[in-house]
Each structure stands twice: as C-alpha cells, then as structure tokens.
Amino acid sequence: MHQPGGSPLHRAPAGPKLLALVALGVLTVVPRGPLTAVALLAAAVGAHGLARLRVRPTLRALVPLLVVAALAGGWAWWSRGAGAAVEVAADLLAVVVGALVVQATTPTDRLVDALVRAATPLRHVGLAPQTVALAVALTLRTVPLLVATTLETRDAARARGLERDPRALLVPAAVRVVAHARATGEALAARGLGED
Amino acid sequence: MRLLGPVTLRLTERRVAVVGANGSGKSTLARLLNGLVLPSRGRVLVDGLDTDTDGPAVRRRVGFLLTDPAAQVVLPTPLEDVALSLRRRLPDARAREAEARAVLARFGLAHRADTPVQALSGGQRQLLALAGVLAVEPALLVADEPTTLLDLRWRRHVDALLEGLPQRVVQVTHDLAAAARADRVLVVDDGRIVFDGDAAEGVAHYRDVVCGVDG
Numbered sequence: 119m120h121q122p123g124g125s126p127l128h129r130a131p132a133g134p135k136l137l138a139l140v141a142l143g144v145l146t147v148v149p150r151g152p153l154t155a156v157a158l159l160a161a162a163v164g165a166h167g168l169a170r171l172r173v174r175p176t177l178r179a180l181v182p183l184l185v186v187a188a189l190a191g192g193w194a195w196w197s198r199g200a201g202a203a204v205e206v207a208a209d210l211l212a213v214v215v216g217a218l219v220v221q222a223t224t225p226t227d228r229l230v231d232a233l234v235r236a237a238t239p240l241r242h243v244g245l246a247p248q249t250v251a252l253a254v255a256l257t258l259r260t261v262p263l264l265v266a267t268t269l270e271t272r273d274a275a276r277a278r279g280l281e282r283d284p285r286a287l288l289v290p291a292a293v294r295v296v297a298h299a300r301a302t303g304e305a306l307a308a309r310g311l312g313e314d
Numbered sequence: 315m316r317l318l319g320p321v322t323l324r325l326t327e328r329r330v331a332v333v334g335a336n337g338s339g340k341s342t343l344a345r346l347l348n349g350l351v352l353p354s355r356g357r358v359l360v361d362g363l364d365t366d367t368d369g370p371a372v373r374r375r376v377g378f379l380l381t382d383p384a385a386q387v388v389l390p391t392p393l394e395d396v397a398l399s400l401r402r403r404l405p406d407a408r409a410r411e412a413e414a415r416a417v418l419a420r421f422g423l424a425h426r427a428d429t430p431v432q433a434l435s436g437g438q439r440q441l442l443a444l445a446g447v448l449a450v451e452p453a454l455l456v457a458d459e460p461t462t463l464l465d466l467r468w469r470r471h472v473d474a475l476l477e478g479l480p481q482r483v484v485q486v487t488h489d490l491a492a493a494a495r496a497d498r499v500l501v502v503d504d505g506r507i508v509f510d511g512d513a514a515e516g517v518a519h520y521r522d523v524v525c526g527v528d529g
Contacts, residue, residue, distance in 0.1 A: 119390045122428045226389050227397040231407055248401070256388060301385040308350055308380060309399060309447065310373030 119175065120225050127169040127223040132232035135220045142216045146209035152201045155208035162215035169223050176218055182265065183214050221258065230255045249312045256302065267294050318342045318505045320356070325484065329477075331493035331513065332486045333520045334502035340486045343502060344458045347484060348376035360454065374402075377452035377481075381459040383439035392418055392434070392442050393427040399449045414449070421445040421475075437468030444475065457485045461492070490517045 122128070127135070145158060166176065187207040195203035221229075233251035240250055271291040272281070280286035306312050318339040334340040345351035346358050349365035349372050358365040365372045380386045389395040396414040404410040418427050421441050426434060434442065440460060447455065457476065461469040473492050476483055487493055499516025501509035501524060509519040 119430060120394065120428075225391075225397070225411075226394045227401070227410060228407060230398075230401070302388055304350065305380065305386045305388055307373070308348065308378035308386070310370060310450075311398065311401075313370040313373065 119222065121171055121175075121222045123170055123223070125169045125223070127165060127219065130223070132224045132228040133235065135224060136229075136232055136236075139216050139220050143213055146213050149205070152204035152208065155205040155212065159208040159212040159215070162212045162219065165219045166215060169219055171219065171222050176215070176222075179218055180211070180214065183210065187211055226255050229258070246312075252306075252312045260298075260302075263298065264295060267291060267298065316505060318346075318502075319353075321507055323500070323507070323510070325482075325498075327497035328482055329496040330482075330484045330498045330500065331496035331516075332484065332500045332502060333488070333490065333493050333516070335524065338502045339505040340500075340502040341458050342505075343500070344378075344456050344484065344486045347454070347456045348373050348378045350378065374450070375453045377447035377450070377455045379444055379447050379455065379457040379460050381462050383436070383443035383463075386443040387431050387439060387446065390430055391428050392423055392431065392445070395431070395442065396446050396449050399446045403450055417445050417449045418442075435468075437464050437471065440464060440468065440472055441475075444472070448479070448481075452481060454482045454484070455479065457483060457487075459486050459488065461487070461489055490521065493517050493520075 142158060142162065146155065187210045190210065191203040191207035194206040230248075230251045233254050234247045237245070237247035237250040237254075241247055268287075268291050271294065272287055274290065275281050275283065275286035278286070321343070332340045332343060342351055346353060346365065347360065349358075349369040352358075352366050360372050360376055363372045363375065387395050389398055393411070393414050396417050397410050400410045400413055400417075404413055415424065415427055418424050421444065423438065423441060423445065426438060426442075431439060431442070440463070444460070455476075460476065461472050464472060469489070473489070476485065477495065485492065485496070493499055494513050494517045496513045498511065499509070499513045499520075500507055501516055501520045503524050508524065509516050
C-alpha cells in the first residue's frame, strides 16, 4: 500500500525503481552464497529505512512470508546445510522487502504510467498497453486483499466450529476471490476504464 | 431466462427514479443504460450512441454508481482511485494528481486523500465512489441504489448531492421520498414497466398496487 512521503525514493521515478526491483529479483535467483544474499537483504532493508516507511505495516505484511522463509530455509538446511538455509531465507525476504518498498513509495497512478511505457511494444501484437498496465497494477494491489479475504474466511470457519475442515476455508476463499475479480471487472467496465 | 422486457422508453427528464421490489429488474434496466448489460433483442441508444456497438463512447457519457462502494473503488487510497478515473482525460501525471485532489476537495474528502479506503466510513466511501464517477464529468449519471447501505445522515447528504448535480440522473432506489422528488418515476415489477409517469402517482402506485401497502 502506498505511503505518502518526501524521501528520495518517493521522489524517484517509478521506472528505475521497477528496474531495480527486477535486478534484485535476478540477483537473488543467481546462486552466489549466503553473504551476497544477506547483503541484498541489507540493501532492501536499507532502502526501507531510506524511504522512512512505517515499520509496523511492513512487519505485518512479512508475517506470512516469514513462515514460508522458515520452511524453505529449514528444507535447505536439511538438504544442503546452514549456508544454503541463510541464502534461501535472505533471498526471499530481500525480494519481498524490495517489492514492498517500491509499492509503498510509488502511487498506483505512477506505477501504471511506468507499466504503460514498458508495455508499449505489445501494441504490435494487438494488446492495449493501458489495459495491460492496469491489469498488472491491479493484480499487484490485489495481493493484500487476497490475504485479508483468506483471514476473514478463516475467521468465518472458526465461528462455525469448522477450523479443522480445509473445505470450509478453501472453497469460500476461492469463491470470494473469483467474486472479487468479477466485481472489479464490472467496476472497471462501469467506469469505462481499460477500454482504450 | 428473461430478466426484463419488452421495454420501450425515451428518457429525457433531468431526474428519473426507478422503483421496484428486489429482483424486479430495475438494476438490469439501469445497467442497460451504460452497456454493462446488453439487450438480447432491440437497441439501447444514449444520445444517439448504441450501447452495443459504441460501448466505450457510451460509458464516457454515462457514469455508473454501484450500490456498494467497496465494489466500485478499486485502488487503495482515494487519491489513487480518482486519479485512475482521470487517466484518459489528463495524460500528465502531475496535472492528474492536482485534479484528483481538487475533485476530492469538492466532495469534502481532501483531508482523506491518502487515507486507506478501508479506514473510511461507509458514507465517505460512497462519496469517494461518486467522486470517481463524476471526476470525468459524464453527461448522465446512473445510480443503482446509491443510498441503500448508508445511515440516515449520509443518505441525506448523498441525496442532496445527487439532487444538486448538473447532470441528468437516473436513480434506482428503495427510498420513496427520494423517488417522489424525481421528474418521472418508472415502477418495475416482474421484469416489466408497470407504471411510467408522474413521481407522486408512481410512488403511490408502487406502494398501493405493487406492494399492497395502504397509507
């Protein structure tokens, strides 16, 4: 979610920030050892500090990922040793913290502008850059909503004493996510957006 | 399954209210007006533009306000959402942001421009949805039960805003007092227009004949 501010990262254009994020993603998938992974994580955390973003929302967003990082790191430790565990966990956290920094310092409007520029060549294959950019930006913005929907569905299952039944979580969550996608499409159509 | 019809209408009044029971077909009628729903037979023309063949042009002329602002507002903050509406009209990002802030100020939401939408009250969210629609200055506004989810105070506020708009407004509503202030009332029942005319007579017809409520 965008957090308004006046930091250098807030003032930086969206395009270079997206390119830096892509570069960060590429670096994390190239195996270079735990020290590089920790350095990338430190860079992402440093960017978070430079942007003067609130820590609590970031930590809240990272909670589900910490579980994944712990599981992936545990598996890497068991199969390849402690160094691999640190590398896997640090890489995951670096990419997500980096993405959170880009998202929090870039209004969706500017993000769409950058994506439109990036998607301009797609015009040659019959795709409208505005529509592609809008779809990508909305998808990025939908991630927190998916998490909220899952948590609400889990609470609803608990309220009915069905917390141990995976169907009571998965089926309603899937139905609600599809319903949200349809509602978003209808809202965009109603506002005449994405029809360029 | 037939949801509505056959219907032949020419809507020219400044304020048209559409009333009817839940599931009667009034929302389908509203959605026909900006091409969200296309007729299986016949045509819907808005200022001469066909909603089927000229859909994007129609939607540029016809703003549509949904009942639930949570469904209409698609971006996380008011500023971002209104700016999204303005993308076609204002290609320059700075001009767009300035105009989005001005639109929010006109709707009394300037101080909430960067607030997460989830933190807004229901009334503020509906105001934001309305701001997003009216930011592009449509010639016609279709509002599908815009006050159904609001408390009395916000209902009055939104009603007053809608009444003061320079645009033509077609409003689907369960609020018979609001319907009675319209220039023309359509009563929809079981997929048919069962009354079309004067507002006071239309409301009385809906209350007495369709709902069977005396007084």
